[in-house]
Amino acid sequence: MTAAEVFRRCAEAIAGADGLLITAGAGMGVDSGLPDFRGTHGFWRAYPALGRARIAFESIASPEAFEANPRLAWGFYGHRLLLYRATMPHEGFAILRDIGASLPNGAFVLTSNVDGQFQKAGFPGERVCEIHGSIHHLQCMARCTADIWSAGGFAPDVDTENCLLRSALPGCPCCRGLARPNILMFGDWGWIDSRQKAQYRTLQAWLRQVQCPVIVEIGAGTAIPSARHFGEAARGTLIRINPTEPDIPGGKGFSLRMGGLEGIRRLRDALYERAG
Secondary structure (H helix, E strand, O other): OOHHHHHHHHHHHHHOOOEEEEEEOHHHHHHHOOOOOOHHHHHHHHOHHHHHOOOOHHHHOOHHHHHHOHHHHHHHHHHHHHHHHHOOOOHHHHHHHHHHHOOOOOEEEEEOOOOOHHHHOOOOHHHEEEOOEEEEEEEEOOOOOOOOEEOOOOOOOEEOOOOEEOOOOOEOOOOOOEEEEEEOOOOOOOOOOHHHHHHHHHHHHHHHHOOOEEEEEEOOOOOOOHHHHHHHHOOOEEEEEOOOOOOOHHHOOEEEOOOHHHHHHHHHHHHHHHHO
16 A cells, blocks of 8 residues: 555545544654653663663652652653743644544543643643643652642752752642652552543543544554553554554554654645545
């Protein structure tokens, strides 16, 4: 099948759908300039101080890091929080939002990203399921309360050279102890998942009302395959956009070996062409 034929059939699947399920991994943010931490050396290029200390992503992104050295852990997460706040979502977000708006049941997003970029791009919060949580929300490290609150009042001052938080550590409003991101980390038994569970229930309710969904997956790899597996198991035609791991088991849908923004733009162009 030629590339033109593949995109023509993708456009047919989208045009014939009554809802758009967007599943997204770290590759979705690459075209906005966000790091995807692919491989240890890629992570250390993004955070040289952690590279000098030979600290892997799995080590710093863990509750143990907050217990052992909260200023280092919050140096890493504080930097990411500032980065995500400053980053503007690329054009592909708006294209997907517009495609979803053209379908009877609209769009719903399931993402393993914690960056809040879909909401920033104008997707309603009630149509986004963040399966690993959100860096824009906090919880108590000691779980003295099940509350989850906004990180909007936290303005980290980070020594980027040493990946250390210079400003005051964020505190729990109940016990005054350490607050942490409301994110599912590695080896994490303390994540409060009530917010994520509510989002997931809303997603399942939406899926029950959609008769003929189409799934567009962007940048979801096999290293952390949560979003990838969800799209494979969902009803409907799967369109997988991935520059390095585009294959789909069983040939369920269409594989597009390219970056996220390029793939989304070409889907839009195929839809325009189909509409005449």
